[in-house]
Amino acid sequence: xxxxxxxxxxxxxxxxxxxxxxxxxxxxxxxxxxxxxxxxxxxxxxxxxxxxxxxxxxxxxxxxxxxxxxxxxxxxxxxxxxxxxxxxxxxxxxxxxxxxxxxxxxxxxxxxxxxxxxxxxxxxxxxxxxxxxxxxxxxxxxxxxxxxxxxxxxxxxxxxxxxxxxxxxxxxxxxxxxxxxxxxxxxxxxxxxxxxxxxxxxxxxxxxxxxxxxxxxxxxxxxxxxxxxxxxxxxxxxxxxxxxxxxxxxxxxxxxxxxxxxxxxxxxxxxxxxxxxxxxxxxxxxxxxxxxxxxxxxxxxxxxxxxxxxxxxxxxxxxxxxxxxxxxxxxxxxxxxxxxxxxxxxxxxxxxxxxxxxxxxxxxxxxxxxxxxxxxxxxxxxxxxxxxxxxxxxxxxxxxxxxxxxxxxxxxxxxxxxxxxxxxxxxxxxxxxxxxxxxxxxxxxxxxxxxxxxxxxxxxxxxxxxxxxxxxxxxxxxxxxxxxxxxxxxxxx
Amino acid sequence: xxxxxxxxxxxxxxxxxxxxxxxxxxxxxxxxxxxxxxxxxxxxxxxxxxxxxxxxxxxxxxxxxxxxxxxxxxxxxxxxxxxxxxxxxxxxxxxxxxxxxxxxxxxxxxxxxxxxxxxxxxxxxxxxxxxxxxxxxxxxxxxxxxxxxxxxxxxxxxxxxxxxxxxxxxxxxxxxxxxxxxxxxxxxxxxxxxxxxxxxxxxxxxxxxxxxxxxxxxxxxxxxxxxxxxxxxxxxxxxxxxxxxxxxxxxxxxxxxxxxxxxxxxxxxxxxxxxxxxxxxxxxxxxxxxxxxxxxxxxxxxxxxxxxxxxxxxxxxxxxxxxxxxxxxxxxxxxxxxxxxxxxxxxxxxxxxxxxxxxxxxxxxxxxxxxxxxxxxxxxxxxxxxxxxxxxxxxxxxxxxxxxxxxxxxxxxxxxxxxxxxxxxxxxxxxxxxxxxxxxxxxxxxxxxxxxxxxxxxxxxxxxxxxxxxxxxxxxxxxxxxxxxxxxxxxxx
Ligand SMILES: Cc1ncc(COP(=O)(O)O)c(C=O)c1O
Ligand SMILES: Cc1ncc(COP(=O)(O)O)c(C=O)c1O
Numbered sequence: 001x002x003x004x005x006x007x008x009x010x011x012x013x014x015x016x017x018x019x020x021x022x023x024x025x026x027x028x029x030x031x032x033x034x035x036x037x038x039x040x041x042x043x044x045x046x047x048x049x050x051x052x053x054x055x056x057x058x059x060x061x062x063x064x065x066x067x068x069x070x071x072x073x074x075x076x077x078x079x080x081x082x083x084x085x086x087x088x089x090x091x092x093x094x095x096x097x098x099x100x101x102x103x104x105x106x107x108x109x110x111x112x113x114x115x116x117x118x119x120x121x122x123x124x125x126x127x128x129x130x131x132x133x134x135x136x137x138x139x140x141x142x143x144x145x146x147x148x149x150x151x152x153x154x155x156x157x158x159x160x161x162x163x164x165x166x167x168x169x170x171x172x173x174x175x176x177x178x179x180x181x182x183x184x185x186x187x188x189x190x191x192x193x194x195x196x197x198x199x200x201x202x203x204x205x206x207x208x209x210x211x212x213x214x215x216x217x218x219x220x221x222x223x224x225x226x227x228x229x230x231x232x233x234x235x236x237x238x239x240x241x242x243x244x245x246x247x248x249x250x251x252x253x254x255x256x257x258x259x260x261x262x263x264x265x266x267x268x269x270x271x272x273x274x275x276x277x278x279x280x281x282x283x284x285x286x287x288x289x290x291x292x293x294x295x296x297x298x299x300x301x302x303x304x305x306x307x308x309x310x311x312x313x314x315x316x317x318x319x320x321x322x323x324x325x326x327x328x329x330x331x332x333x334x335x336x337x338x339x340x341x342x343x344x345x346x347x348x349x350x351x352x353x354x355x356x357x358x359x360x361x362x363x364x365x366x367x368x369x370x371x372x373x374x375x376x377x378x379x380x381x382x383x384x385x386x387x388x389x390x391x392x393x394x395x396x397x398x399x400x401x402x403x404x405x406x407x408x409x410x411x412x413x414x415x416x417x418x419x420x421x422x423x424x425x426x427x428x429x430x431x432x433x434x435x436x437x438x439x440x441x442x443x444x445x446x447x448x449x450x451x452x453x454x455x456x457x458x459x460x461x462x463x464x465x466x467x468x469x470x471x472x473x474x475x476x477x478x479x480x481x482x483x484x485x486x487x488x489x490x491x492x493x
Numbered sequence: 494x495x496x497x498x499x500x501x502x503x504x505x506x507x508x509x510x511x512x513x514x515x516x517x518x519x520x521x522x523x524x525x526x527x528x529x530x531x532x533x534x535x536x537x538x539x540x541x542x543x544x545x546x547x548x549x550x551x552x553x554x555x556x557x558x559x560x561x562x563x564x565x566x567x568x569x570x571x572x573x574x575x576x577x578x579x580x581x582x583x584x585x586x587x588x589x590x591x592x593x594x595x596x597x598x599x600x601x602x603x604x605x606x607x608x609x610x611x612x613x614x615x616x617x618x619x620x621x622x623x624x625x626x627x628x629x630x631x632x633x634x635x636x637x638x639x640x641x642x643x644x645x646x647x648x649x650x651x652x653x654x655x656x657x658x659x660x661x662x663x664x665x666x667x668x669x670x671x672x673x674x675x676x677x678x679x680x681x682x683x684x685x686x687x688x689x690x691x692x693x694x695x696x697x698x699x700x701x702x703x704x705x706x707x708x709x710x711x712x713x714x715x716x717x718x719x720x721x722x723x724x725x726x727x728x729x730x731x732x733x734x735x736x737x738x739x740x741x742x743x744x745x746x747x748x749x750x751x752x753x754x755x756x757x758x759x760x761x762x763x764x765x766x767x768x769x770x771x772x773x774x775x776x777x778x779x780x781x782x783x784x785x786x787x788x789x790x791x792x793x794x795x796x797x798x799x800x801x802x803x804x805x806x807x808x809x810x811x812x813x814x815x816x817x818x819x820x821x822x823x824x825x826x827x828x829x830x831x832x833x834x835x836x837x838x839x840x841x842x843x844x845x846x847x848x849x850x851x852x853x854x855x856x857x858x859x860x861x862x863x864x865x866x867x868x869x870x871x872x873x874x875x876x877x878x879x880x881x882x883x884x885x886x887x888x889x890x891x892x893x894x895x896x897x898x899x900x901x902x903x904x905x906x907x908x909x910x911x912x913x914x915x916x917x918x919x920x921x922x923x924x925x926x927x928x929x930x931x932x933x934x935x936x937x938x939x940x941x942x943x944x945x946x947x948x949x950x951x952x953x954x955x956x957x958x959x960x961x962x963x964x965x966x967x968x969x970x971x972x973x974x975x976x977x978x979x980x981x982x983x984x985x986x
Binding site: 014017018020021022024025028029032033034036044046047048049050052053056058059060061062063064065067070073074076077078080081082083084085091092094097099100102103105106107109110111112113114118119120121122123124125126127130131134150151152153154157161164171172173174175176177178179181182191192193195196197198199200201202203204205206207248249302304310311312328329331332333334335336338340341342343344347354355356357358359363366367369370371372373374375376435436439442443446452454455456457458463466 | 507510511513514515517518521522525526527529537539540541542543545546549551552553554555556557558563566567569570571573574575576577578584585587590592593595596598599600602603604605606607611612613614615616617618619620623624627643644645646647650654657664665666667668669670671672674675684685686688689690691692693694695696697698699700741742795797803804805821822824825826827828829831833834835836837840847848849850851852856859860862863864865866867868869929932935936939945947948949950951956959
């Protein structure tokens with residue numbers, strides 16, 4: 001009967017297979033690429049979790065379903081998913097839909113291979129190197145190393161592990177137990193992955209020394225020095241400073257040059273988390289925000305954010321030319337990295353990674369870059385700044401909008417002061433009422449499906465909106481719509 | 494001039510955008526889905542790295558290129574990439590091309606969202622939970638927890654971190670420094686990610702106690718007990734046993750029940766790395782290989798391998814119902830996991846992860862499952878065993894093929910003994926010569942493009958082939974071709 005299975009298993013009929021893929025592609029074009037990016041449609045068709053569960057038929061059963069029924073499911077999946085390419089999606093640090101990046105992603109999925117060896121990914125091993133080199137050049141490095149990681153959080157963790165290994169190569173074998181206590185430094189505005197990394201890597205969150213940021217969200221170098229000295233006096237070894245270029249909420253840039261001086265003085269690895277802000281390097285006009293980045297030992301940069309490459313696309317870039325990453329991460333598995341292969345083994349780059357199978361994350365960025373050229377990408381970056389500037393000027397003209405601060409980057413943080421609070425004294429009660437405004441407006445916009453924008457409290461500041469414009473298709477009209485819509489949604493508050 | 498940028502930046506013309514995507518889709522259908530899975534084409538069009546560099550125009554320039562030129566690049570990229578869906582691709586623990594999984598991947602890429610919150614991925618948050626539940630049920634758990642990770646290596650690292658946190662919750666804050674020395678146990682046939690994990694998590698590879706495997710590659714429980722006692726006598730705390738179900742090279746299954754008894758006795762977390770072998774759980778006939786798996790604390794299972802979901806699709810499954818994963822990994826970032834949202838916050842599952850942005854990895858598996866039903870997937874699994882069995886019987890009939898052992902699973906490990914070595918005494922010289930056979934045949938098949946299959950040494954065994962049949966489209970004819978082709982390529986050796 002086993003052999004019978006082998007004989008009777010119906011193969012995917014080629015015609016059915018091709019037709020199904022055609023139908024899905026057609027649906028993607030109509031529902032996601034066309035309607036999903038059209039301002040006249042909804043950015044989301046919201047259902048509360050329990051209602052959505054009842055609406056979708058998610059259960060996995062014994063029997064398969066017809067193509068027709070599968071297509072219906074797919075239509076529902078698309079319908080109730082958020083349209084992140086929609087012109088009113090401002091909710092995350094990614095947005096928009098670049099057709100070349102999407103094409104690269106589709107090819108990636110069709111070829112479905114792993115980046116581990118040249119043998120299984122000849123084109124992509126070479127391509128990854130070209131893309132990483134280009135990113136390094138924008139940092140100002142003519143040589144170096146790098147790898148694409150599954151997201152910026154993991155890129156930051158790579159940096160942490162490399163810094164540890166650099167100072168204490170024995171840590172790979174011996175672990176943390178035999179090392180002195182280590183100390184990481186980062187600002188209060190850092191991304192939470194620094195904390196997650198310290199926990200995951202066995203360093204512990206208590207060993208993350210949080211350095212005060214100034215009122216614009218930038219790490220204060222003098223405070224860093226104090227913290228380094230404080231850690232030393234506790235017997236800890238400062239092994240890593242993680243500076244942030246483009247903080248998640250405020251979009252602030254830590255002063256790299258001053259921080260680099262301190263790292264030099266104290267023999268500390270300098271990592272720059274430019275997951276968000278790195279793309280400003282493409283702009284001649286704005287790259288000064290990252291002045292000094294070439295002095296970093298490592299940089300994390302996510303083209304899946306501002307450059308719209310698509311999730312996941314995160315590069316960890318290293319200045320190192322001594323093969324540190326390979327030494328730090330290699331396990332030399334003999335079934336994958338055979339030493340008697342017939343080609344140059346230096347192309348088997350997979351052992352630099354902590355992964356084994358590794359998705360191809362370079363093609364989508366590469367194809368988008370080929371299509372636009374560096375110049376067009378630069379214009380996109382500039383445009384995001386320009387539209388943000390336009391919004392700022394608009395906000396200043398309108399009643400009821402209050403900037404948290406003048407942004408350096410494209411994180412536009414502001415409160416909407418509803419009519420009932422305008423002109424009121426800023427008492428505890430005022431702030432308590434204001435705290436509730438953003439969540440209320442957010443709920444209304446999501447239920448209406450007109451827009452999505454994030455809000456959060458930060459430090460002493462109660463809930464405020466964080467507006468992010470990435471999508472280069474947007475116009476000043478879209479910016480005006482954004483402000484008008486907030487006003488409409490909050491008019492009775 | 495900045496504002497000018499904003500105004501003059503040409504938007505993607507919608508017609509051009511749609512046409513480019515159409516052209517790419519057409520190319521994918523023809524070159525990858527159709528020709529790429531047709532046995533009459535090559536599995537790879539091999540060029541050595543330097544030649545491939547010269548053939549492809551990979552450089553990223555200032556100016557963008559025309560659609561025509563981009564399409565030419567894409568055609569080259571596809572041409573020189575390995576066709577992992579080709580019926581002669583046996584090189585990795587993944588293969589084949591499932592049209593429903595591919596459709597799911599295309600929708601995922603078009604929707605391009607992050608699994609972090611219900612707000613940005615309402616459908617996929619619910620879907621992930623349904624898929625994880627299904628996988629847990631196949632393990633034998635009616636409740637529990639889980640998450641999709643970027644690959645099995647990282648799933649294994651999650652398990653290691655969870656086991657550590659479970660025993661020493663203070664480790665999250667305090668790190669390894671304040672803990673007793675920890676000890677991990679795994680067999681000599683384990684996947685190398687256990688080593689990578691111990692290094693990355695600050696435990697250190699010296700704290701991985703490698704337990705001897707028997708001559709069929711299975712962990713020997715008595716040896717495990719000795720190693721646990723040995724570690725204890727050195728003052729180390731045994732916190733994790735990582736058993737492997739479906740080892741990477743030999744496809745062996747560690748005896749879970751006996752190992753679970755020992756884990757119970759010593760208060761140790763039991764992780765089962767079923768990244769490769771987990772899919773056997775779908776088969777009523779073969780699931781006994783994993784008997785006892787329901788006693789594990791955590792299981793890693795990669796549907797991107799035997800189930801053909803497509804890279805990356807790896808589930809970490811937990812028996813825990815106390816929210817351990819969230820406690821262990823959460824950082825409660827206030828910009829993402831606001832506590833004053835208008836929907837049930839238990840659906841914001843992202844803080845269970847060590848990532849922030851997280852790809853949607855569930856849809857491809859879900860859609861394939863919906864299309865086939867559990868029954869058809871079971872048949873596929875059975876078919877892979879059957880075709881392997883067919884090959885074994887063929888091999889036994891032929892001169893010049895020698896099995897390393899009778900496989901339990903679908904890893905068919907064998908030597909090809911070329912004519913010149915047949916019947917020779919098995920001296921050191923014999924083995925030295927045999928060692929070179931697999932690399933030579935591999936080089937020839939790759940240069941010819943007729944086939945791809947992996948080889949490796951393992952323990953005392955010199956280079957042998959590891960044949961893996963996953964693709965349910967294959968027939969006995971394809972199996973015969975495989976053996977014939979090895980004979981053809983090695984006839985003069
Ligand atoms: C500054 C910063 N670093 C790192 C990350 C993490 O990137 P990812 O979501 O790819 O893990 C983010 C994400 O928003 C970020 O803003
Ligand atoms: C037994 C086993 N565990 C874990 C892994 C790692 O999985 P991934 O390649 O998804 O990291 C593999 C990969 O081959 C494996 O064979």
